[in-house]
Amino acid sequence: MxxxxxxxxxxxxxxxxxxxxxxxxxxxxxxxxxxxxRQTNSGDFVNAGFRLxxxxxxxxxxxxxxxxxxxxxxxxxxxxxxxxxxxxxxxxFSRIFxxxxxxxxxxxxxxxxxxxxxxxxxxxxxxxxxxxxxxGITSFNLDVGGTLAQxxxxxxxxxx
Amino acid sequence: MSDAPVKIVVDLSKPKGQRESIIELTQDEIDxxxxxxxxxxxxxxxxxxxxxxxEATRQSGLDKLIALGLTEAEALALVGA
Numbered sequence: 001m002x003x004x005x006x007x008x009x010x011x012x013x014x015x016x017x018x019x020x021x022x023x024x025x026x027x028x029x030x031x032x033x034x035x036x037x038r039q040t041n042s043g044d045f046v047n048a049g050f051r052l053x054x055x056x057x058x059x060x061x062x063x064x065x066x067x068x069x070x071x072x073x074x075x076x077x078x079x080x081x082x083x084x085x086x087x088x089x090x091x092x093f094s095r096i097f098x099x100x101x102x103x104x105x106x107x108x109x110x111x112x113x114x115x116x117x118x119x120x121x122x123x124x125x126x127x128x129x130x131x132x133x134x135x136g137i138t139s140f141n142l143d144v145g146g147t148l149a150q151x152x153x154x155x156x157x158x159x160x
Numbered sequence: 161m162s163d164a165p166v167k168i169v170v171d172l173s174k175p176k177g178q179r180e181s182i183i184e185l186t187q188d189e190i191d192x193x194x195x196x197x198x199x200x201x202x203x204x205x206x207x208x209x210x211x212x213x214x215e216a217t218r219q220s221g222l223d224k225l226i227a228l229g230l231t232e233a234e235a236l237a238l239v240g241a
Contacts, residue, residue: 009170009180017165017185017193023173047200078200143189145197147165156172 001159004028008155015040015147019154021140024101028158031101033140035094035154037081041146045080045115045123050096051141052107053133079113079125081144086117091152102136165190 009019024031039046081092092115098107108130115123142154164184171179185193218239225235 006172007170007176007179009168011168014166014182016168016182018167018189020167020169022169022171025172047197049196049200078196078203143193143196145193145200156170 003032003157003159006156006158008153011148011150011152013150015149016152017144017147019142019148021154021156022138024138024140024156025158026102026136026138028102028160029100030159031098031137032157032159033094033096033154034157035096035142035152036091037094037142037144037152037154038089038091038149039081039083039144039146040149041083042085043083044085044117044121045092046083047078047145048081049078049143050111051077051139051143052098052109052131052137053135053139054141055131055133077111077129079111079127080115080123081148082115082117083146086115090116090118092116092123096140098137104134107131107133107137165193 006025007021011019019035021033033050037048039048079094081094082090092113094114095112097110101107108128111125111127111129113123113125113127115125117123140156166182166184167189169181169183171181221239222232222235225238226232230238
C-alpha cells in the first residue's frame, strides 16, 4: 500500500468559500482527502459539507458519532469547521477515506473530524455512510457556509 | 473586483503548476450553500435532541438504581460515570 500525493491546495489571503478537485485520476485503488480547515466566520464550529461527483443526495442513511453520541443521519456529509470564536490559528482536521473509488459499486465513505476548541467544547466526529454512486469518483467538492481562512489546506491522495 | 464568493478549483487533468484557478460561485452554487446551511441547522437540532434524550434516559436509569438501594457510586459504576 502506497500513498501518492496527487495535489495539495492552500487557501490564500483572500479566502475561499470552497475547494474543488476535478478530473481525479482513475488509476488508484483508494482515495483519501486530508484537510486542515478554519473559517473566518464567527462561531465555534461553522457548517461545511462535501460532495462526491457533485452530489450529496443519493446516499443511504449514515451512522454518525459526535462527541460520543451516536445518531443515524441523512445529512452526514455535513460537519463543522473551527470558526473565529475558537482559539486563533486552530484548524479542524478532516480525513475522508473512499475505498475502491473507481468501482461500479456504491461507495462506502468514512470521515473523521477533529476540532480543538480550548475555550469551550472540542469536536470529535466520526461518520460512515454509503454514497449511491455507481461510477468512479471523479470530483470532490468542499463547500463551507462562510469563508475558509488563509492557510486552510486540502490534499488529495490515491492509494495503490 | 466583485464581492461574489469564490472557490478554488483544482483540475487534475492539467499539468502541475497549471491546475489551480479561482472562480466565482454560480447562483446555483450559492443557492446550494443556503440549502446546506438549512440542512446543517436541522442536523444540529437532531443531534442536540438525541444527546438530550440519551442523557435523560441515563439519568432515569440512575435514579431507579438508587431507588433500589444502590449508592450513587455503585449506580454510576454500573451505568458509567
